[in-house]
Amino acid sequence: MRGFFVRTENRKRLRRLALMAVLVQSFAGCSQTQHRLNADREAYCTIAERNHDPRWSEPDVSIDMDPRSRYFDPYNPDCSPMPWDDPASHRYMHCVDGKKGWKHWGRNGVRAQLENPQWRVQLAEYAELTEQNEVKLDVDSAVRLAYVNSPQNQNALETLYLTSLDVTGERFRLDTQFFGGTGVAYRHQGNLEPATIGFNPLLNRYVVAGPFDVPEINRLAVTDDLSASRRFATAGEVLVGFANSFAFEFTGSDVNLASSLANFSFIQPLLRGAGRDVALEQLTLSERRLLANLRAYSQFRQGFFTQIVIGELGVTGPQRFGPTTNLQSFSGFGGVNGYLGLLQQAQQIRYTEDNLRLQLRTLDRLEALYENELIDIVQVDQFRQNIEVTRANLLDQTNGLQLAIDNYTTQVLGLPSDLPIELDEDLMEQFQLIPSETVLLADELLELQQRIGNIGELFSLTARLEILAEQLPRLAEQDFVDVDLALGQLKGIVDATGRQLFDLPSDFAGVEDQLDDRIEEFGASERKSLQEALSILEKEEGREELVQQFAEASMRLEEILGSMNEENLGDLVDANSDLFTDILSLSRGVVLIQSAAGNLALEPEGVLADAERLIEPARELFAVARRDLERMEETAPERERFMRDEEKARFRLDRVRLNERLSDLEFGDSGLANTISELYRLRDGYSIEQRVATIGGLTGWIQSYLQLIERLALVPAQARLEVVTVDDVDLEPEAAFQIALENRLDFMNGRAALVDRWRAIQVAADALQSDLSITGSGDVRTATNNPVDFRASTSRLRLGVEFDAPLARLLERNGYREALIDYQRNRRNLIQSQDQLQLGLRALLRTLQQRKLQLEIQRRAVTIALRRVDQTELSLLTPPPQGQPGARPQINPTTAINLLAAQSALQNSQNSFLAAWLNYYAARIRLYRELGVMQLDPTGKWIENSVEFNSGDASNTATEDVEPLPPPVPIEVFEIDVVGQQDLDQQEGGPARSGPVTISQRGTEDAPAVKKTHHPLVRMAEKITGFEKNR
Template identity: 45%
Template structure:
C-alpha cells in the first residue's frame, strides 16, 4: 500500500487535496490491518485462564470491526472515483485494480475468531428468539432454556468455543496432518494449542456448591441431589437441549429462504492474449449488488445492479465504462404455485419446533422417572418430527434407578441381619452340642447355611457396587470412581429390625461368652466387672423400648389409612393385633424393670461365699435379658410392618385414557404429525400438474461510456408465458402414490398408538391394584414369618429336663435346626418381598402420573406428588372433583391471547354438514357428543355435488374450489382432528354428570 501511495503522490495530475485525503484513508486502513492482526494473535493463543479468555472474547465480540474497516475503504473508493474523472483511465487503471483489491481484502478480512463468534452469537439469538415464540404456553413452558453447558459440569469446555485447542491426537494418524501423499499439510493446526484433558478439570471441586459432600469426598445422594447431578452432567439431557436448538435453526433457515436476500461483490480481471489482441483490464461485477425474494405465493423476484470498467493497455487504448440495472420475476400458476407449496417447508419446521418443545417438556417428566426408577418412558425431541407411531408404557415395569439402589441396599441389610441372627443361634447350638442335646448333623446344617448366606451376601454387595457404577455413569453422567453415599431415608420404614437392637444382642452374646469362659476358681472382681458391663446395657435397652413405643404410636397414626381398604372382619383382627402389641410392650417393660433390679442385686450382694450363685444367676439373667431384647425386636418389627401404607388409586381405565389423550404431549404431537402426513398429499399432488409460469424481466443500461448515465432508450421489458404439458410425470406419480400410502400408514399407526396407550394404562392400573393387594398379602406373610422365627427360636431356649442317672440327656427334635433355618429364610424373603411390592407400587404411581401426562415438576425438575383423582366421583367430595378438573385442564390461557383473539376475524362455530354417500345412502357428518371425533362410515367417501347448492354464486367460488375446500373439511372430520381442549371439556362434563 505504501508503494501505491508513493506512486500516486508523484502523479502531477492529482491535486494536493486528493493526495492528503488518500494519505489519511491509507493510514486508517493500515492501522486497522495491524489492529486486526494483533487481535487475531491474542484470540488465537491458548490462554491458561479460561475466564480471562472468555472475558476478552466477549469484549471483542461487542465491537464491529467490519464496519470500522468498510467505512474508510468506501471513503477511499469515493476519492478514487473522483480521481478517475480527472486522470486518464489508461494510466490509472492498474492502480484502480490494486486499490480495489487492497480495500476489499482489508474490508472483508479481520479476525476470523471474531467473525466466528459473531456468527455463533447471531445464530444463538435467532434460535432462542424462535423458541421463545412458542415457549409462552404454560402447558409446555420451559424456563431458562439454553444449550450452554453448566460451568460446573464435567463436560463443560473452558476454552474459546470458536477456536478450541486441538485434542490429543493419535501419533500415527497425526503425521498425515503435516504430510500427506508427499505434500505438506496446513501449518496452522497447532495455532490454538493442544489440550491435555477432555473433561472440565474443575468439576470435582465444584460439587460442594450444589450437593452435599462428606469429609471423605463422597457425595450424599438422594433423589433431589441425583436429579441435580443429572441435570448438570447428563450427556443425554444435553443432547435433548441441542436437538431442540437444531430444530430452531431449521426454522431460521426456512424463514431465511422466504426473506429478502442480498448479495454483492466486485471483480478485477487482467487479460493478456498475446500480440494479436489488446491487453484488457476489467474492473466490476455482474452483479455488483443483487436482491432476491421468494414470495408466499411461490413467486420469485430478482433485482440486480452491475457495473464494469474496461481498460485496454495496447492498441488504441480505448476505455469503456457501463452499468446495468435489471430485474426478473417468475410466478407459477399451476405446478409449484400457491401457498400450499411455497410455505410447506416453513410450515413443517415451524410445527416440528413446536412438537420438539412439547417433547422436551415431556422428556423432563421421563428424565425424573429415569433418575428415580431407571425408566425414561418417553421419546424426547426429534429433529424433523416424531411421527404417529408413539412408544408408550407396556403395562409392566420394574424398579431400578435410585430407588432400585435403595432396594438392593436394604436387601443387603436384611441379609446381614439374618446372618447375624444365625451366627448368634449357632453359638447356642454349639453349646447344646457340647451338652449332648442336639446332634452334629443339625449343627453342620446350620453352619453350611451360614456359609451360603455369607457367599450370597458377598454377591449382593458386589452387585450393588456394580449397579452404583452403572448408575453414576449411565444416568448421572459421572465417572464410576466417584464415591457415593446413599441417603436411605426412603427405606427406613423397611428396617424392621433396628440396628441398635442388633448391637445390643451382640453385646449380650459377648457377655455370655465371657461368663462361660470364667474358670471355676475365678475371683470376685472378674465377676463384678461382668455385672458392671451388663448394667451398662440398661440405658441402650431402655432407649430400644422407647423406640418401640414410638413405633407403636406411628402405627396408630396409620390406622385410618389402613382401615379404609378393610372390611369389618379385617378391622377387628387389626384392632386385636394392635392391642396384643401394646400388651406385649407393657410386659417387656415389666420384665426389664425386674431384670434391672435383679442385676443390681447380684452386683451389690456379690461376695466370696456367693460367687458361684452369682455366676449361675448372671447366666440365667443374661439369657432373660437377651430374650427380652428379642421380644422387643419382634414387637417393633410388627409395629413398623403395620405402619407402612400406600395411597389408594381408584381410576377407571376409560377415564385414564381420556386424561392421557388430553394431557400427553406426544399425542398432541402425534395429531400434528398425522396432519403433516396428510398435508403431503396436496404437496405431492401439485407436482402432477402442468407447468404454467408467468415471467417478466427487464433492464436499463447506461450510454455514452458513462457508468451513471442511464437512458430511456436503453431500457428493455420482456413478458412471457411458459407452459409444459404433463406428459412425463412418472416420478411425480410415484411420489404422489407413496404420499397416499404414507398417510394411511400414519393413520393406522396413530390408531395403534391409541390402542397401545389404552392397553398400557389398563395394564398399569391392574398392576397398581395387584400391588396394593399383594402388599397386604406380603404384610401378613412377614407377620407369620416373625412368629415362626419366635417359636422355633424359643424351642432352642426352652430348658432341657435333667437326665436321670445313667441316661443320656434328652435331645431336641431331629428337625429343630432345619425348622429355624426355614423360618429365618422365610423371614428374609418376605421382608424383601414386602419392600419390593411397596417400592413397585411407589414406582407405579410415579409411572402413572407420567403416562397420564399430569406429572407436575417444580423449577428444579422434581416431582410434585399430587394425589391422583379417583374416578368414582359420585362418592367423592367436591374437592376431589375440583382436583380432577385442575389436572384435566391446562393452565390458564394468558389474557393477552384472549385480547388478541377478540381482535381477529370471527369464524363460524361449527362446520356445515357435508353429505357423504355410502352403501346406505347419503349421511351427514358432523361432530356430535356421541361421536366427538367425527368418524365416518367405512368406505371411500364421495362428496355429492347437489349439497353445494347455490352458495358458489354468492361467494364467487368455482365449483372446483368449493369442492376442494369441503373435501379438506371432510377429511379433517373423518380423521378425528379434534383439539385436546375439546376432549378435556367432554371429560369434565362426564365427571360433573356421573351416574
C-alpha cells in the same frame, strides 16, 4: 487559508482509511465467533416464540454446558485445541500421498484430556460430600448430578437447538436475500495477431493468412454489482440487481468509460409448484417440528426423572426429523431400577445381615445345647451350613450392589465408575423394622456374654485342673471307669485350653508384670507351668506352636480313650503318664496366663458394672417401642378406611395384642422389671468368695436378658410394619385414557405428525399438474459515459408464459400414491398408539391395585414371620421332655429346621414387603408420566401429588389463545361417490355399483354388527343433517 487545505487533506485521508477498512472487512466477512453467536441468538429467539405455553414451557433452554460439568469444554469453541490423536493416523495430516499437509493444524495446541479438568474440584458446589469425600446420593442430588453431567439431557437439548436452526434456514429461504461484490480484471492484447488458416473465396481454397497488425489493448475493468432476490409465499420469485462498470484504457491516450445496468426478473408458477400449500410447506414443516421437539423435550424431562428414580425413560425425546405417529407407551411390564433399585438392593443386604446376625446368635445357643448333649450335631450342622450359605449370598448381594452403583453412576449420571458414592437411605428407614438400637444393644450383650463365658470357663478350668492335679498321680491305682472319666476330663481341658490360646494378647509385657507381682501366690508346680508356657509363647511363632501341641495332645488322648480296655489299662497309663503330666502342666500355665491377661480377680465386678450399664438402653428401647405403637395408632384410622369390617376387627385385635405383649415384656414374669431385679440381686450378693457363683448367675441372666431384647425388637417391628402406607389412586381406566389424550405431549405431536402426512398428499398431488408459469425480465442501461445517465430508450422488457404438458409424470404419480399410502399407514399407527396407550393405562391401573393388595398380603406375611421367629426362639427356652430312664433329655429334633424356616421366612417376607411398596411407588410415578400430568420444578424434580385424580378433571389447559380447528365435517362428505369407480369397474369387466355407498351402508353391508358409539364428531354430523331430530 493554508489550515483549511490541511484539514481538507486530513479528511480525505480519513475517508481513504475508512474505505480501506470497509473493504478489508468485506473481504474477511464475519468472524467464526460472530457467526456462532448470531446462530445462538436466532435459535434461542425462535425457541422462545413457542416457549410460553405452560403445558410444555421450559425455564432454561440452552446448549451451553454447565461449567461444573464433567463434559464442559473450557477452551474457546472457535479455537479449540486438537484432541490427542492416534500417532499412526496423525502422520497423514502432515503428509498424504507424498504431498505436504496443512502445517497449521497444531496452532491452537493439543489438549491434555477430554473431560473438564476441574469437575472433581467443583463437585462439592452442587453435591453433598461426606467426610470420606464420598458423594451422598439421594433423589435430589441424583437429579442435580444428572442434569449437570448426563450426556443424554445434553443430546436432547442439542437436538432441539438444531431443529430451531432448521427453522431459521427455512425462514431465510423465504426472506429477502442480498448479494454484492466487486470484480477487477486487467486485459492486455498485443498489436500482432498470429497467422491462421482461413478460407479465401477468391481462390476458392484455404490459405494461411497473417500475421496481421491489430490495435494494442491495455484495459482495466472494475465491476460492482448489488442484487436482491426474494421468494414469495405464492411460490413466485423475483430478482433485482444493479451493476456498474468502469473501464480504463492505458494504450495511447488514456480513455475511460463508466456505465451502469439495472435489471430485474421474476417467475410465478400458476399450476405445478404454485400456491401457498407448496411454497410454505418446508417452512410450515420446520416450524411444526420445532414445536413438536419443544414438547418432546418437556416430556423427555419427565422421562428423565423416571429414569433417574426408577430406571425407566419411557419417552422418545426430541427427534431431528420430527415426530412420528408410532408413539411409545407403557407396555404393561415394569420393575424397579434406578435410584430406588439401588435402595432396594441396599435394604435387602441389610435384611440379610440382620438374618445372619440372628442366625449367629441362635448358633451360639445351639452349640451350648450341644455341649450339654441336649441337641444332636446334625441340627447344629444344619445351622452352620445355612450360615455359610447366607455369608456367600451376602457377598453376592454386596458385589451386585456395587456393580449396580457403578452402572448407575456411569449410564445415568454420566460420571465415572470410580467416583465414590454413599447412598442416602433415609427413604428406607421406614422399612428397617428391627430398630437399630436393638442391634447395637444385642451386639453389646453378645460381647458381654462372651466375656462372661470366658470368665466362667477360666473358673471352671482352674477348678478342674486342681482336681486333675490330685487325680493324675494316683491314676494307676484307679479302676477303668475312673481312669476313663479322668482322661475324658483331661481331653476336655486340653480342648478348652486350646480355644483359650486364640484369646491370648499379642503383647505379654503387661501380663508378665502382673505375673511377677503375684509370683508369691503361686506354688512351685504353678511356677513351673508358667515358665513352660511363657518360654514357648515368647517365641516368634510360639502361639502356633502351642496350638499345634494341644491339637496333637487332644488327638493322642482320643486315641488312648478309643484303644483303652481292662487288659491294657495299666500299660497305657504307665506309658503315657509323662504325657498326662506335661499336658496338664502346660494347660495350667496357659490358664494362669489367660487369667492374668483377663484380670480374672477383678473381671466379675467389671462384668456386673457393664451389665448394669446396659439396663438404660433397654429402657430407651421400650420407649422407642411405645412411640412406634403411638404412631401405629395415629395411622390406624387412615388404614381402616380401605378395610372391610372383618379386616378392621382383625387389625384392632392385633393392635391390642401388640400392646399386651409390650406390657408383658416390661412387667411380666420374665419382663424387664424382674430382669433388672435379678441383676441387682447378683450385684448385691457379690463377693470375692462368691464370684464363681455370681458368674454362674450372670451366665443365665445374660441369656434371659438377650432373649428379652430380641423379643422386644419384634414389637416395634410389628408397629412399624403397620405404619407403612401408600397414597391411594382413585382413577377409572376411561378417565385415565381421556386425561392422557388431553395431556400427553407426544400424542399432541402424533396428531400433528399425522396432519403433516396428510398435507404431504396435497404437495404430492400438486406435482401431477402441468407446468404453467409467467416469466418476465427487464433492464435499463446508461447511455453516455456517466454511471447515472439512465435513459428509457436503452431499456429492454421481456414477458412470457411457459407451459409444459403433464406427459411424463410417472415418478410424480408414484410419489403421490406413496403419499396416500404413507398417510394411511400413519393413521393406522396413531390408532394403534392410542390402543397401546389405553392398554398400558389399564395394565398400569391394575398393577397399582395389585401392588396395593400385595402390600397388605406381604404385611400379613411379615407379621406371621415375626410371630414364628418369636415362638421358635421361645422353644429353645422350653425344657426338653424327660426321655427314657437313664437317657439324657433331648429337645425337639426339628428345632433347627423350624428356626431356619422361621428366620428365612422373615427375611423373604421383608424383601417381598419392600418390593411391593417400591413397585407401587414406581407404578405411581409411571402413571403420572403416562398420563402426561407429571409436573417438575425448575430443577427437574417431581412435585409429588401435583394432581389429585379423584378431585375433578386433571387436564391442564393453555393460557394462550389457541387457533380454533376447522368445523366438524358434515355427514355428506362421508358419502363416497363411486361414479368414477363404476366406469373403471365396467372397463375392467367387473360389475358396476348402483349409486353412492355411504358409511352407514358400508357398516351394515360389509362389516359385522357392532355396538354403536356416539363419537363427538358423529354427533355433530347428525345434528347438521337433522338426523338427531328425526330419530
